[in-house]
Amino acid sequence: MMDHAHDLASVRDATDRLLTAVGKLDNASVTESSRLPGWSRGHVLAHLARNADALVNVLEGRPMYVSGEARDADIERDAPRPLDAQLADVRESAARFQDAGAAPADWSRTVELRNGVTDSASRVPFRRWVEVELHHVDLGIGYELEDLPAEFTERETDFLAARFAGHPEVSPTRLTDGTRAWRTGREADAAEVTVTGPPADLLGWLAGRRAGAALTVEGGALPTLPPL
Numbered sequence: 001m002m003d004h005a006h007d008l009a010s011v012r013d014a015t016d017r018l019l020t021a022v023g024k025l026d027n028a029s030v031t032e033s034s035r036l037p038g039w040s041r042g043h044v045l046a047h048l049a050r051n052a053d054a055l056v057n058v059l060e061g062r063p064m065y066v067s068g069e070a071r072d073a074d075i076e077r078d079a080p081r082p083l084d085a086q087l088a089d090v091r092e093s094a095a096r097f098q099d100a101g102a103a104p105a106d107w108s109r110t111v112e113l114r115n116g117v118t119d120s121a122s123r124v125p126f127r128r129w130v131e132v133e134l135h136h137v138d139l140g141i142g143y144e145l146e147d148l149p150a151e152f153t154e155r156e157t158d159f160l161a162a163r164f165a166g167h168p169e170v171s172p173t174r175l176t177d178g179t180r181a182w183r184t185g186r187e188a189d190a191a192e193v194t195v196t197g198p199p200a201d202l203l204g205w206l207a208g209r210r211a212g213a214a215l216t217v218e219g220g221a222l223p224t225l226p227p228l
Helices: 004-022 027-031 041-059 068-078 083-102 121-138 150-164 199-206
Strands: 110-112 118-120 173-176 181-184 193-196 216-218
Touching (some): 027 083, 041 068, 041 083, 041 110, 083 121, 110 121, 118 121, 121 150
Antiparallel strands (some): 193 216
16 A cells, blocks of 8 residues: 555645745746646646645545536636735645645545546545646756656656556557666567666656657667557
């Protein structure tokens, strides 16, 4: 089972890092483009706040979002707000998530996320940690994949390699950073492709944040990954 208490503490630390960094911006910077196509930094911050509340819903047994359309509308509504409003919303929604995580609960229970996806409640804090860390990078304000905690990078690489494992459209692939190795893609009905690179670049490719230019590929072309 996941260590939800450890991950809740990691979420808190990651949120503090993000709030400190965002607090150095100004109102104009919040309206500038993020690294996510079509989203300003305000969109990213609005998404982070609404995701925290959505995961509270998950932990408390409610639907994560009313609908996909409502989720998108809430982000569009909140994206144009000034910096102080964005900071307050991220901070207050993060506190609500921590409060929900601190409530006595059966962490082995199964919960439902978006689009019918289910998972153990114990993994929800890690999922929130992923949101905070990767979207901090997406803001494009000086926090890079290389700055992510090593534990996070390894665990998210584990998670994404497992997510694509067995996927019929992904070539059988061995991933390695020279120390650790993972396998992903469909079962080996052909020779494996071996993809080698630094941990940050492997994660960036798996997470759709980098194209893979820094990776070395043997045995074929770099596999095309489906969107997350």
